[in-house]
Amino acid sequence: NAGVTQTPKFRVLKTGQSMTxxxxxxxxxxxxxxxxxxPGMGLRLIHYSVGEGTTAKGEVPDGYNVSRLKKxxxxxxxxxxxxxxxxxxxxxxxxxSGRVSYEQYFGPGTRLTVx
Amino acid sequence: xxxxxxxxxPFNVPEGATVAFxxxxxxxxxxxxxWYRQDCRKEPKLLMSVYSSGNEDGRFTAQLNRASQYISLxxxxxxxSDSATYLCVVDTGRRALTFGSGTRLQVQP
Numbered sequence: 001n002a003g004v005t006q007t008p009k010f011r012v013l014k015t016g017q018s019m020t021x022x023x024x025x026x027x028x029x030x031x032x033x034x035x036x037x038x039p040g041m042g043l044r045l046i047h048y049s050v051g052e053g054t055t056a057k058g059e060v061p062d063g064y065n066v067s068r069l070k071k072x073x074x075x076x077x078x079x080x081x082x083x084x085x086x087x088x089x090x091x092x093x094x095x096x097s098g099r100v101s102y103e104q105y106f107g108p109g110t111r112l113t114v115x
Numbered sequence: 116x117x118x119x120x121x122x123x124x125p126f127n128v129p130e131g132a133t134v135a136f137x138x139x140x141x142x143x144x145x146x147x148x149x150w151y152r153q154d155c156r157k158e159p160k161l162l163m164s165v166y167s168s169g170n171e172d173g174r175f176t177a178q179l180n181r182a183s184q185y186i187s188l189x190x191x192x193x194x195x196s197d198s199a200t201y202l203c204v205v206d207t208g209r210r211a212l213t214f215g216s217g218t219r220l221q222v223q224p
Contacts, residue, residue, distance in 0.1 A: 031210060042216035050210055090158055104212065106158035
């Protein structure tokens with residue numbers, strides 16, 4: 001049971017390049033989330049999904065797109081990277097039958113630098 | 116105004132000390148409250164939920180004051196291993212959570 005995994009762990013992009021971050025969970029969770037964390041800002045929600053085939057915008061969705069084609073995977077895309085998107089990206093998931101309502105399980109993070 | 120506000124610290128305390136963190140939230144409709152712990156360059160992990168009547172888990176005690184929209188975390192008998200950033204977390208009512216910026220704790224020998 002790997003929990004939540006993220007690929008890649010590190011990436012350096014040039015301005016204007018595109019990339020996709022992959023999040024995978026093996027806990028059969030319905031809900032999945034993408035956050036970014038910047039110094040002094042805490043975690044901010046980018047997009048989330050309440051089930052396969054559904055997505056919704058979070059607090060800071062601009063410049064990102066997401067897809068949830070399979071229940072276990074949640075992809076975050078950057079179509080044209082900007083230096084302002086330099087951040088640590090965390091994926092999280094939670095189910096509806098855990099011991100704690102809303103307990104989110106996080107992946108190890110992806111450290112992205114855009115130059 | 117931020118939805119969840121915390122004192123960023125750092126709080127530098129000696130081993131064995133008692134330390135308290137506070138947090139305020141702005142959404143009066145929030146129903147679920149948590150403290151998460153985040154170690155340096157690691158992912159956040161749930162420390163404990165916060166219940167209306169207050170709750171304790173070993174050396175950790177959490178309190179909620181709905182009228183003042185205020186949450187607290189008390190750590191007794193601090194250990195070196197308690198050094199981390201503590202995140203106050205509140206639900207948005209839309210199956211999502213809002214995270215505070217965190218309070219950094221450094222326990223010194």
